[in-house]
Amino acid sequence: MFMFLPFLCALLVALAALSGREKPALCLWVVLLAVALASFSYHVTSPLALAF
Amino acid sequence: MNTSQKPLADLGRQLNLLGVLGVSLALLIAFYYQLALRELPCPLCLLQRAGLIMVGLAFMLNVRFGERGRHYAMALIGAVVTGGIALRQVLLHIVPGTGAYGSAVFGVHFYTLAWVSSVATVLYVAVLLLRFRRESAPLVAGQGGWTVRLALGLFVALIAANLVSTLLECGTGQCADDPVVYEWLQR
Numbered sequence: 603m604f605m606f607l608p609f610l611c612a613l614l615v616a617l618a619a620l621s622g623r624e625k626p627a628l629c630l631w632v633v634l635l636a637v638a639l640a641s642f643s644y645h646v647t648s649p650l651a652l653a654f
Numbered sequence: 655m656n657t658s659q660k661p662l663a664d665l666g667r668q669l670n671l672l673g674v675l676g677v678s679l680a681l682l683i684a685f686y687y688q689l690a691l692r693e694l695p696c697p698l699c700l701l702q703r704a705g706l707i708m709v710g711l712a713f714m715l716n717v718r719f720g721e722r723g724r725h726y727a728m729a730l731i732g733a734v735v736t737g738g739i740a741l742r743q744v745l746l747h748i749v750p751g752t753g754a755y756g757s758a759v760f761g762v763h764f765y766t767l768a769w770v771s772s773v774a775t776v777l778y779v780a781v782l783l784l785r786f787r788r789e790s791a792p793l794v795a796g797q798g799g800w801t802v803r804l805a806l807g808l809f810v811a812l813i814a815a816n817l818v819s820t821l822l823e824c825g826t827g828q829c830a831d832d833p834v835v836y837e838w839l840q841r
Contacts, residue, residue: 605697605824608704609817615711616810619718622792631711631728635735638704642739644828645697650745651752 608638666790669782670716671802673729673775674809677710680771681812684764685819693756694823694833698743702768703816705736709775710809717802720790729779737772740765755832 611634618627684703687693695703712729716722743765747754754763762770793802823829825837 604826605700605829606817606820606826608701609707609813609820612704612707612711613810613813613817616714616806616813619711619714620806620810622718624715624719624792627711627715628724631708631715634704634708634711635731638701638708638735641697642701642735642742645701645831646742648746651749652745 605641608634608641611637666721666782666786667717667798670713670721671805673713673778674710674717674805677706677713678805678809678812680706681816683759685812685815687757687764688819691757694836696755696833697829697831698739699756699764700816700820700824700829701739702736702743702765705732705739706768706771707813707816708732708735714806714809717793717798717806719792721786722789723786726779726783726786730776733772733775733779736775737769740768740772744769 611630615627615630615634618624618630681703684695684699688695709729709732712725712732715725715728719725743755746752747763747765756764759767820829822836822838823833
């Protein structure tokens with residue numbers, strides 16, 4: 603995943619909101635969520651050294 | 655709209671604006687450590703910033719388009735995402751001897767602060783929802799005054815600054831797990 607993508611999506615959400623377009627802002631926010639989760643999943647690779 | 659609802663609606667907008675300012679403050683502190691102390695954010699740190707921005711955007715939508723249940727749901731989802739990412743980083747360093755990433759503020763590292771702030775966000779949204787009665791009207795042009803314009807402008811500028819900073823640090827690909835240089839500035 604490309605690390606700048608979440609911030610690009612976030613900027614587009616903000617600009618859509620400022621220009622009064624709620625639906626595009628909501629849709630782009632969902633894209634932002636998906637990109638952030640995909641990027642998180644990409645980086646969660648090493649197992650945690652924990653024992654409970 | 656019933657006029658008796660107006661003060662409540664205005665208070666809701668003000669409290670949401672306070673939420674936007676809180677997220678902006680957190681992003682400003684992160685930038686201070688990045689620029690003044692030259693601590694480059696790791697991929698998980700950047701994702702925590704993105705999570706905080708998701709929360710801030712939800713508050714911003716409430717300010718711009720009026721309070722909506724779905725905007726509050728977005729704020730809660732953003733807080734849970736931020737908390738989950740932060741918790742992962744806390745657990746990476748929780749075992750003694752596994753070190754830490756970055757500076758500590760008052761003895762607490764940023765990822766721990768991010769987790770605490772995500773829990774605080776959930777509580778804050780819960781309080782906002784307790785007083786939320788009905789959906790308010792969107793802002794019309796010129797409404798809200800300079801405080802709204804300044805607060806939202808600062809928040810958008812910080813998002814843009816994060817985009818530029820991430821491009822400089824990571825380029826158009828993934829970030830190094832332990833970044834030490836701005837990739838684009840090394841070319």
